[in-house]
Amino acid sequence: MELTLNEKRLLVALEPLGPIDAATLADRMGARKEAVVQYALLASDRGLASLEKNIRTVYSLTEEGQKYAGEGLPERQLLESFDEEIPMRDLQQHPLARIGIGWMRKKGWIAIKDGIVSKTGTDAPGADEQAFAELTEGSVDTGLSGIADLQKRGLVEETETVRYTVAITPEGRALVTKGLDLREEVGTLTREQIITGEWQNLNLRRYSVEKLPKRVYPGKNHPYQRLLDEMRRILLDMGFTEIQGGIVQSSFWNFDALFQPQDHPAREMQDTFFLSENQQLPPGYERVRDMHEHGGGTSSTGWGGAWSTAKAEQCVLRTHTTCLSIRHLAENPKPPVKAFGIGRVYRREAIDPTHLPEFEQLEGIVMDEGLNFRHLLGFLREFYAKMGFDKVRFRPGYFPYTEPSVEPEVYVDGLGWVELGGAGIFRQEVTAPCGIEYPVLAWGLGVSRLAMLKLGLRDLRHLYRSDVEWLRQTPVLAGRLEE
Numbered sequence: 084m085e086l087t088l089n090e091k092r093l094l095v096a097l098e099p100l101g102p103i104d105a106a107t108l109a110d111r112m113g114a115r116k117e118a119v120v121q122y123a124l125l126a127s128d129r130g131l132a133s134l135e136k137n138i139r140t141v142y143s144l145t146e147e148g149q150k151y152a153g154e155g156l157p158e159r160q161l162l163e164s165f166d167e168e169i170p171m172r173d174l175q176q177h178p179l180a181r182i183g184i185g186w187m188r189k190k191g192w193i194a195i196k197d198g199i200v201s202k203t204g205t206d207a208p209g210a211d212e213q214a215f216a217e218l219t220e221g222s223v224d225t226g227l228s229g230i231a232d233l234q235k236r237g238l239v240e241e242t243e244t245v246r247y248t249v250a251i252t253p254e255g256r257a258l259v260t261k262g263l264d265l266r267e268e269v270g271t272l273t274r275e276q277i278i279t280g281e282w283q284n285l286n287l288r289r290y291s292v293e294k295l296p297k298r299v300y301p302g303k304n305h306p307y308q309r310l311l312d313e314m315r316r317i318l319l320d321m322g323f324t325e326i327q328g329g330i331v332q333s334s335f336w337n338f339d340a341l342f343q344p345q346d347h348p349a350r351e352m353q354d355t356f357f358l359s360e361n362q363q364l365p366p367g368y369e370r371v372r373d374m375h376e377h378g379g380g381t382s383s384t385g386w387g388g389a390w391s392t393a394k395a396e397q398c399v400l401r402t403h404t405t406c407l408s409i410r411h412l413a414e415n416p417k418p419p420v421k422a423f424g425i426g427r428v429y430r431r432e433a434i435d436p437t438h439l440p441e442f443e444q445l446e447g448i449v450m451d452e453g454l455n456f457r458h459l460l461g462f463l464r465e466f467y468a469k470m471g472f473d474k475v476r477f478r479p480g481y482f483p484y485t486e487p488s489v490e491p492e493v494y495v496d497g498l499g500w501v502e503l504g505g506a507g508i509f510r511q512e513v514t515a516p517c518g519i520e521y522p523v524l525a526w527g528l529g530v531s532r533l534a535m536l537k538l539g540l541r542d543l544r545h546l547y548r549s550d551v552e553w554l555r556q557t558p559v560l561a562g563r564l565e566e
């Protein structure tokens with residue numbers, strides 16, 4: 084048990100005394116009252132002193148109450164202002180009439196008849212008047228009867244004062260009797276003190292290694308941002324280059340270039356945010372048109388029907404990041420291409436714990452000679468494993484732009500298999516109009532979903548809400564899910 088110097092001083096000061104008010108003790112010790120209470124608290128934790136807290140309620144006159152001090156309550160002053168009787172009209176001239184008349188009646192001191200106010204003869208001071216007289220002398224701390232009435236009238240107010248009584252315990256006294264080292268404590272040593280060996284004679288302050296320091300919350304990146312950065316890092320490490328693009332895209336890039344028919348349900352109003360802007364079609368768009376209408380120069384028959392330029396020109400908030408992939412491929416049709424993009428996408432969704440109208444996707448493409456479906460599954464497995472998901476499986480899926488298509492799923496303890504995006508090999512209907520001659524592996528992953536799993540959230544909205552408590556509690560190094 085290592086006492087601080089302040090505690091020792093407190094005990095020495097207390098030793099010759101009985102229980103004492105903290106403020107008085109503070110004066111004697113030349114310390115602040117708050118500090119003395121603090122030392123006493125420490126000493127009482129060790130059983131060397133006791134600290135008692137007394138809350139005292141004190142009543143005193145309010146500002147209005149002060150106005151009547153010495154003169155008496157308004158009704159008393161008013162009563163004394165006339166003899167036996169007085170016409171009401173005259174009494175009303177008195178400055179205290181408004182307050183006093185009511186009270187005089189209530190107390191039964193007067194009767195009013197035919198506009199004449201007359202004394203009843205009973206006018207003994209009540210409990211309130213007696214209390215008022217005492218309060219005029221100074222504040223009181225007993226609940227005098229009558230005080231409540233004065234309080235209600237706003238003449239008296241109640242204040243609470245806290246007093247601490249400090250005393251030394253027998254254990255504390257024994258310690259003082261044994262003798263306490265009251266030398267100044269030294270918290271830091273000077274070079275001189277070390278060299279000369281003087282430190283050996285000093286009273287070194289002990290540090291408690293058991294006390295927890297105050298928690299600090301340094302600035303840090305948002306957990307979601309950290310996760311996105313982690314994914315970016317993984318893909319860069321895997322040899323991918325990052326691609327970016329605008330949030331506003333023409334329907335041409337968001338849909339048509341990906342061989343999504345112009346009457347595809349996903350394009351309909353309930354899924355897509357259409358904008359009133361239009362964007363000119365790129366040179367060579369005719370090849371996409373021909374592909375839709377009849378399959379162009381390929382073995383495909385296309386979707387048939389007439390393809391509308393106007394529909395393709397209409398801008399949308401991108402509904403997936405696959406538009407970035409196809410634009411990048413159209414500009415880089417020669418292999419090898421290994422690219423990824425992370426970006427926000429928009430869909431007209433009703434908001435609920437797992438759906439938001441905006442969320443992030445991670446898109447990837449790999450184009451090279453000789454690539455096949457197994458490579459695609461390999462890339463996905465590898466990426467998920469690096470993200471901490473070891474169990475991955477693939478279910479057949481459908482997308483208008485890939486063949487074959489799969490939906491990767493990862494296994495999450497407690498949740499089971501969770502779908503985490505779509506993938507496939509771009510169809511010739513997508514690649515041919517861009518002049519691409521080699522297979523393109525493509526995938527799009529819902530990263531907000533993935534973040535939810537990694538961060539153990541039940542509600543997607545949490546990612547976009549800056550809940551300070553959650554931000555503080557979320558560790559910088561988000562562990563793997565199973566930990």
Ligand SMILES: N[C@@H](Cc1ccccc1)C(=O)O
Pocket residue numbers: 402403404405482485504505506507525526527528
């Ligand atoms: N764009 C698809 C995902 C996907 C990307 C690339 C290939 C296949 C599927 C989606 O938003 O769900």
